[in-house]
Amino acid sequence: MNAILNPTEKSQIHFGQYIRSGKNPPKTTVSDNTHHYRELVYSVIMDTMSNAYPILKNFLNAKEWENAVQYFFENHKSQTEQIWKLPFEFYEFYLENPFPTKKIIPFLNELMYFEWLEIEVFMMEDLEFLPFSEKGNPKTDVLIPNPEIKILPLQYPIHNKATKKITEKDKGQYFVSLHRDYYDKQVKFNELSLPFVEMLVLLNEQETTFIDLYPILKKYESDSEKISEQILEFIRFALENNLILGYKKTRN
């Protein structure tokens, strides 16, 4: 942009700053109506964030929630042209900036990311699905995973416990997956153990069969019969929950 702004450009910038902050309204031709723009824009931003972050909103009181949205909107220059992606910028903003509440929320960032991921996984562009067959042999066939999945490590059980009841005693290691169901395209959640996470990651990284999963469980269990049982249990669970779509199609 030119270093020297003309009065029209200055007025537009002033207007934008007023709309974001609610402070220092510009003089306009019908000054009584200037505030409508601030209110219209603010309500769009508020609705977007409230729909994206229902758990966080519910955890905070009304004033805290309003402050969080207003502080973000005033101090962040929204970059996306697609407003449904703005909640991601809200999450990113509070990774970098102190959240404007007195109380410390230890799980704030992971809660925000968890809520954003639900939107992202639902809306994200389609990934490529390898051809698969629902029938096959779990012990020998290549397992085809559902690629439309995100796995989130958590320190607090925000996925299954009311946030207002979470205390420091709950701190630990949790894993949640969010995936888009192949059939109905809805987002589903699963709590996973670490070995299950490792197996899912491997499936998504390379062609994997039963035997390739063995070394993962070997780290946690020495009895080979139990290992086999656990791998079969994993495959059954993953198929049932659409984390694995099926088996690689073999040519006849």
Add this chain to the structure above:
Amino acid sequence: MVGIGYRKEFSKEFLYDHKIHPDFVEVAPENWLGVGGYWKQEFKKVREKYPLFLHGLSLSIGSPEGVDIDFVKKIKAFIEETGAVLYSEHLSFSKVDNAHLYDLLPIPFTQDAIDRVVENILIVQDLLGRRLILENASYYTLLKQEISEPEFINEIVRRSDCEMLLDVNNVYVNSFNHHYDAKEFISKMPLERVKYIHIAGHFKVNEHLIIDTHGAEIIDPVYDLLDFTLQKLQREVPILLERDFNIPELEVLESEMTQLRNIQNKVLNPMIV
């Protein structure tokens, strides 16, 4: 041709209940760009059934900082990918000071603004390889006004060679809020450039102010203004019924579309009616 804005809120009924029979549908590309999964499937079904018109939100043709080239390229790819019949936008700004504001803000009616808008339009038209179709905005106040709105619009259209989406509800809303004659205003528009018409309902806040909400049924004076516009145009221009909030039963929208078709037929085929 009479179309309707396709909304996620009524998608299921729209696709499967056959309660509504538009000749085309309109969507905002910003709501569908890069979207996969469930909505990609639904959107594909919609496109298989109806011709698609695009009506953008975030181009911000009145931005003092100019338009975003990468975004225009994304729009171009989207137009091609979807086989859209046309792409229209707003004669307003929604991005300033490098921040998107997600609303249609009125451009000051000044010579400096005209120069900037014309420059922006020429860049976009060059990138898209087609003329932009820009909608007259509704506004509740202006940052600056050196010239009248018809002068502002006419000079932009003339200098940029762009086309026009005439929103008759916006004309009505502005004529009410700013006390001018709506028909006289329409007569001053570059009517030979009008490629597309919008019509909608609005919300009367008080005796002095109407807000352009697209959240109510079309009122009679706005139907009347459409009739007047078509009399002036004397040719078929696609008309879109906009309904973004407070969405009624689809039968209500269907009957509004019927009324729009009746007006169109009456004006264009007076012998038949």
